[in-house]
Structure formats: C-alpha cells, structure tokens
Amino acid sequence: MCNQAVSLMAAELERSGISTVCLQLLREVAEKVRPPRALFMPFPHGYPLGRPHDVALQVKVIASALRLLEEDDSPPLLRDFPAPDESS
Amino acid sequence: MGSIREFSLDLRLFLKAYRWRRIDPVPWSPLRRPVRESRLALVSSAGFVLPGQTPFDTTVRGGDWSFREIDATASAATLRECHRSHAFDHAGIQADPNLGFPVDRVREMAADGRIASVNRRHISIMGSLTATGRFTKETVPQVAGLLRQDEVDIALLVPV
Numbered sequence: 240m241c242n243q244a245v246s247l248m249a250a251e252l253e254r255s256g257i258s259t260v261c262l263q264l265l266r267e268v269a270e271k272v273r274p275p276r277a278l279f280m281p282f283p284h285g286y287p288l289g290r291p292h293d294v295a296l297q298v299k300v301i302a303s304a305l306r307l308l309e310e311d312d313s314p315p316l317l318r319d320f321p322a323p324d325e326s327s
Numbered sequence: 328m329g330s331i332r333e334f335s336l337d338l339r340l341f342l343k344a345y346r347w348r349r350i351d352p353v354p355w356s357p358l359r360r361p362v363r364e365s366r367l368a369l370v371s372s373a374g375f376v377l378p379g380q381t382p383f384d385t386t387v388r389g390g391d392w393s394f395r396e397i398d399a400t401a402s403a404a405t406l407r408e409c410h411r412s413h414a415f416d417h418a419g420i421q422a423d424p425n426l427g428f429p430v431d432r433v434r435e436m437a438a439d440g441r442i443a444s445v446n447r448r449h450i451s452i453m454g455s456l457t458a459t460g461r462f463t464k465e466t467v468p469q470v471a472g473l474l475r476q477d478e479v480d481i482a483l484l485v486p487v
Binding site for chain 2: 240241242243244245246247248249250251252253254255256257258259260261262263264265267268271272273274275280282283284285286287288289290291292294297298301302304305306308309311313314315
C-alpha cells in the first residue's frame, strides 16, 4: 500500500514539473501501478534504505536513486538496486 | 527485494484481490538541471510526525489520507513514527528514522555538494491507504502545489 501511495504522489509531482524517483519494495506492485521512475530495493518491508544507522548504505541508496533522474529513457523507468556497476 | 511472501495469509489474499491503481499515461518531467544543482524534497510514507503534530489517525477506514509538513531542519531523532500497519517490522525505522525518512542523510548530501539544497519542508504521509480516492483528490494536489511553490526540482519518495 505504501508503494502505491508514493507512486500516485510521484505521478502528480511529475505533472507539476518536478522530477521524481520512488524507492519500491514490491516489484509486482510497481509493475502494476507504474511510478515514473522506480528503484527496486533488495530489502524487506520496513527497511527501505537498508539498515538502521548504516550511513554509508543509506547514502549509497539515495545516490543510486538520484542517478535514475539523470537517465534519459522513456517512462516507466524501473531499475534494481544495486546497479551491476555499484554492487561491489 | 521485498516480497508478498513476507505477509500473513490474510494480507496476501487481500493483496491478490486488490485492484491496484494504474498510472496511465505515465507522466514524465525531465530533469531541469543537474542533480547537484537541484533542490530536493523527500516524501515518506512511513507515518512520521514531529513533536506537537497530530499523529496519523489509525482508525480511519481505508487509511488516514492526510499529510504532515516536516521542517527540513528537524533531526531524524525527533521524528515519531505512528504508522498503523502490522505488515512490516517497525523496529528498524524506530531505531533510526533515516531508514524510512532520510532527513539527516539529505542534509549531509547538500553539505557535501551532491545536491544544491534541501527544500525547507519534506512531506510525511501514512501509506497504509487501501482507499486512495481522497488521497489522490485532496492530499496529492495540495502537496504538489506546495512543492511547486517551493520551486522544488527533484523529489525522492520512500515507502516503508
């Protein structure tokens, strides 16, 4: 439900001229709802940025999400975290 | 990846029958300027409020569709979580609210020059919304209006 709510919000922000990226925890839901740009997280519900107090991982997640904004592709843009070149 | 298998049988059956909203057509705003020159706002659906704010109402059928403005100078440690869902483990975001609402992280990233600035406010919602009508008719346009008025360039949206 959280995944759907942020996706619906993202769509309206895009219509308002704001570029958005949504973290998503359920691929099935993202593929049905279709947020404009989504980064699938390999973490369980309740842990969207990975681990509590793991600053480096949280920054890595945010940086990876923001990189999606610079991709010039057609929507919906759905990508996995980490990207193959970020997995080390 | 989160999985529907994390959930109880009752919830899995509900989700299987649930009619998800489909965004069609998918809107798209290309980046106006590079990320490092952009103003960022966060939208988190983890149900956080600041001290003194009214908690989300966990008794509303279909889910409390309201939103809270979160002052961007607030430290994550001051955020209070009041998400009603029993479908996920709350221990992580209670131990470290940045896990679901990374207010400290984005301030640090602005200080490091990875983004130009953090908007003066972020947006908090409680994502446990099975009925999305009032959320999309009232909350979503209000939030979009506020962030447009703030001249926000980019938004990161975090479900929980």
